[in-house]
Amino acid sequence: MNGKSTEFTPSEEFVKRIGGTEPILWRVEGDDGKAYNWSIRNHRLELELLQIKGSPRQNPVAIYHRPKRYFFVGMVSQFGHIDIDSSTMGTLDSLIVSFLIMERKRRDGSFLG
Template identity: 35%
Template sequence: MSIHLLASNNSVRNTTLSCDSMGIHYEVSKSSQTGIVSVHRWESTSNQNVLAGEIEFHWFSADLLRMGDGEWRRRKDLLANEERNPMSRTRTFTGNNGVRYKWKFHWDSLQLCHADRDATNQEALVVYHRHFLPNKPSYLEIRDTSVLPGLDSIIVTFLYMEKKRRDRDKAQRRHGAGGGP
């Protein structure tokens, strides 16, 4: 059985990701003063929002991320390009549960897999389903519930990866990525 975390809107900086039946609720908001994107998880036992992580996007210097209230880290130190290929968009990280994961792009879909397993025969653990129509929300499909203990870091890194994918798509459209004479 998969779990669907529904996005309240198509923004990666101001939205909620939730599955009410599982009691999972993440609130994503961008500060108008600092520009920092904060991700909070609703904790049902204390009925409070707990900081899952933060992202600070920069134009001319390294983007910064932090998990929970930990230290700020550069993107390349947290989400590594282990393929050593500058064209690769696959990024690897260690979740807050100690498991190594990697985000990869499959067609137009962002997928999470185990980083230490054979990539060719591996089923995705989490898949992002992006929709553009207002009556059909985008959602993260959690296909393997073993990732739930690491969900905070998965959500924060997903938001970062999806924002960068959108930025790249926007730049390609702006610069006419099509062929021609």
């Protein structure tokens, strides 16, 4: 991506689990050299820019909204979508790839482990 070498990186190295048991965080380094953390908050997948210790919690730079269904079954009333902050457009490729990895982990049940 973005002119980098064509070597493949295993997903376990691209997105790494950090921290203890609560909260579960997964870290990815963007193409911009900044570190981002994926976590589940309010039953949705959120991406935050890595905080400096002692700084207040920042607003997420990406939030995945799962599809909504009428009465929780049947037809979809709102399709799933991801809201991405415009400040991350320079590293969008790596963030989208990391989102796909995290969503697969969430669906497989391996997000927590």
